[in-house]
Amino acid sequence: MIPTDELKGLRYYIISAILLLSLFIYSDIIGWNWFNDTSTEQTRMHRVHSNGRYFYHK
Amino acid sequence: MSGNNPNVSCPSCSHSFTLKGKAMTLAMTCPNCHIYYRRGNWNKDITKFENTYPQALPLGAKGKIDGTVYEVMGFLVKKEKRYKYTWREYMLFNPYLGYAFLSEYDGHWNFIWPIEDNPKEHRVDNSFVYEHETYQLFQKYNAEVIYANGEFFFDVVDLTDSTLTEEYIAPPFLLGREVNEDSLLWFKGEYITEKELSEAFDIPAKNFPQKRGLGYTEPVSTSFSDQSLIIVGILLCLFVILSQLFLSSFDKNTVVYQDTFSADKLTSQKVFITPSFTLEGSSKNLDIETYAPLSNDWFYAEFTLINEDDGTEYNFTKEIEYYSGYEGGESWSEGSMFGEALLSKIPGGHYHINIYPEFSTLNHEFSIKVTRDLPTYTNMWVVILCIIIYPAVYLVHKRYREQARWSESDYSPYD
Numbered sequence: 001m002i003p004t005d006e007l008k009g010l011r012y013y014i015i016s017a018i019l020l021l022s023l024f025i026y027s028d029i030i031g032w033n034w035f036n037d038t039s040t041e042q043t044r045m046h047r048v049h050s051n052g053r054y055f056y057h058k
Numbered sequence: 059m060s061g062n063n064p065n066v067s068c069p070s071c072s073h074s075f076t077l078k079g080k081a082m083t084l085a086m087t088c089p090n091c092h093i094y095y096r097r098g099n100w101n102k103d104i105t106k107f108e109n110t111y112p113q114a115l116p117l118g119a120k121g122k123i124d125g126t127v128y129e130v131m132g133f134l135v136k137k138e139k140r141y142k143y144t145w146r147e148y149m150l151f152n153p154y155l156g157y158a159f160l161s162e163y164d165g166h167w168n169f170i171w172p173i174e175d176n177p178k179e180h181r182v183d184n185s186f187v188y189e190h191e192t193y194q195l196f197q198k199y200n201a202e203v204i205y206a207n208g209e210f211f212f213d214v215v216d217l218t219d220s221t222l223t224e225e226y227i228a229p230p231f232l233l234g235r236e237v238n239e240d241s242l243l244w245f246k247g248e249y250i251t252e253k254e255l256s257e258a259f260d261i262p263a264k265n266f267p268q269k270r271g272l273g274y275t276e277p278v279s280t281s282f283s284d285q286s287l288i289i290v291g292i293l294l295c296l297f298v299i300l301s302q303l304f305l306s307s308f309d310k311n312t313v314v315y316q317d318t319f320s321a322d323k324l325t326s327q328k329v330f331i332t333p334s335f336t337l338e339g340s341s342k343n344l345d346i347e348t349y350a351p352l353s354n355d356w357f358y359a360e361f362t363l364i365n366e367d368d369g370t371e372y373n374f375t376k377e378i379e380y381y382s383g384y385e386g387g388e389s390w391s392e393g394s395m396f397g398e399a400l401l402s403k404i405p406g407g408h409y410h411i412n413i414y415p416e417f418s419t420l421n422h423e424f425s426i427k428v429t430r431d432l433p434t435y436t437n438m439w440v441v442i443l444c445i446i447i448y449p450a451v452y453l454v455h456k457r458y459r460e461q462a463r464w465s466e467s468d469y470s471p472y473d
Contacts, residue, residue, distance in 0.1 A: 002286045009281025010290055017294045017445050021301065024441045028305045030403055031343035033434050038399035041373040 069095055070104055078118070079131060079151065083209040086132075094206050096213050105215055107205045111135045114266045115148050115160070117208045121259035123169055123250070128152050132208030136201045136218060149210055157211055160255070161247070165266065166273025167255055168232060170247035177233055177244060178226075184469055186226070193226035193233050195469045196274055229463075230277045249275040272463050278456045291449045298441050306433040312338075314430045319413065321422035330413040334366060335428065337406045342431040344404040346411070348397040350424040352380040357424055360414040361399065367407040374399055400434070 007014070027034065066086070067074045073090035077083045085096045094105040113133045115121075120129050128150035137144045145163035152158070158171040177188040184195035200222055203215045217238065224235040230249035235242070256263040272278075315335040324330065337344070350357035356379035363372040376399055382391035415424065464470035 002289055006282040006286040007290075009279065010287060013287075013448055014290060014294070016448075020441055020444055021294075021298060024298065024437055025301060025305065027437055028302075030341040031431065032402045032437075033343055033400055034437050034440055038374050038376075038401060 066097065068093065077209055078129070079209045079211060082151075082211050083131075085206075085210040085213045085215070087207050092207070094215060105206075109205060110207075111146070111205045113146070113148070113207065114162070115259060115261065119259050119261070121150075121255070123150075123158075123258050126152050126155055128158060130208070131157075132206065132210045132214070134203055134207075134214055134218075135205035137204045139200045139202060141199075144204065149208070149214075151211075159245075159247075160250070162267060164271060164273065165252070165269035166276055167250045167252070167266075168247040168273075168275055169250045170232070170234065170245050173244050173246045175244060176242075178235065184226075188233065191228035191231055193228045193231070194471060196225050196227045196232075196464075196467045197469070198222065198224045225274075227275050229275045230280070232275045247275065249273060249277065249280075251280065272459055274463060274466060276463075278459045279452075284453065284456070287449050287452065291445055294445045295442050298438055298445065302435065302438040309433040310338075310431040311433060312430045314428050315411075316425065316427040318423065318425035319415070321415075321417045324415070328414060330415065332411045332413070332426075334408050334410045336408055337404060337430055339406050339431070341403045341405045343434065344401045345429040345432045346376075346399040346401070347427045347429070348376050348378060348399075348424060349395055349426075350378060350421055352378065352393075352395050352421055354381050354383075355379070355418050355420045357418070357421055358416040359424070362412040362414075363401065363404070364410055364412065365405070365407050366409060372401060372404070374401070400432070 026032075064077045064080045065074060066077060068088035068091060070093045071088060071091040073088055075089055077086065083097060085094065087094045092107070092110070094107065096103070115130045115133075117130055117133065120127055122128075129152070130148050131151045132149035134147040134149070135144055136147060143163075145161060147162075148160040150158045150160060156172075158169065161168045161170055175188075177193070178186055186193055201218050203218045206214060221236045221238045224237075226233045226235075232247040234245040234247065236245070237243075252263045252266050252269065255261075255266065314337060315332060317332065319330050344363070346361065346363075348357075348359065356377065358375070358377045360373070360375050363374075364370075376397045378394060378397035380391070380393040380395045382389065384390075411426075411428070413426070461470075461472045464472050
């Protein structure tokens, strides 16, 4: 359907699309939404303690 | 001077020389005094040219074009009679295939050869289809030869002077129609790059005239057609959609926690702390949907999702508001009672959420629903957009270049 030499001419476009597609599949696997994400502020507390229902940080 | 004798002498300076084209050569220039004259007794005129012009391909140079070896026999400089621009033509010869031309204008080259077809037979339009390509009239002109050097198989000076030429283009191809009182000849041509020409004749490309602008048969892309680009773009988009459907079939879309909270159960620390819940598997997205039964009211809360295994906290806020009324005979509403927070790349583990709500005086209740591994489609649309951008930009760019190409023509379809 598409001549081989024309596919060769489109190789950079196809390679770029395949790389983008790979990132898309990887993002879906790890649950990474590129744009409509809710902005979060991420912190890490090193000592989290649980006391039944309640959790507190030291 | 016999018609079959390869040795001739100049009628002006009597210089003797041997013709490479032998009996086929009907007109030539003298290598010594450079006058142009015709062979035989039928025309005794000689032509002297005022100026000399440099030629990129020397006489006798041999080059292989499309698998055929041609030798440069003659060189011409032609001038269009109306607009006075000039271009150069090299007559090539192969003993089996006959003659052909290389034409050069503004550093752009076309390889041109005679054809026996009459591609425009019975057609009067400026546009027609030939061998699956649509050709459009680009120019009509009368020209004169202002310089010649070498040997020619016909009287190029007189023939050029009496010929009306029409050129139709379908880049990278052209069809030329040469008409005079005695004959009608068709030529086909194809754009040839400097690089191809340089390799064919083993002459450095820097020796060729510098390219200027877009050649009238120069394709915008020499490596692919619009059709192939569009087909590849569509196939890639289809592949993205199929990948999305395939991946979505594995999304579990599991509700891991949901509850309703009332203001009267708020602790003195003004915080609701959810029970611990487990997020299965590796990193996935997490959707926290908030609902409050609002009527002309608002609800605001700060959320902290806490990973109990490693202490990571994800802080975010959510504000929802919903207003409605009846005004001017019409009911209206704005906002929503629902709010959604979508968190990316949340690793598996044990979690709870601290919620710090702010209630208005009217509303005293809200609920949340936490869903793990929700199928989302935004990434897919972004990828499709990226895939479409290149063909879209290319086709717009191509149209711009085509307009620039046709701005040189009196028959532009863009006017």
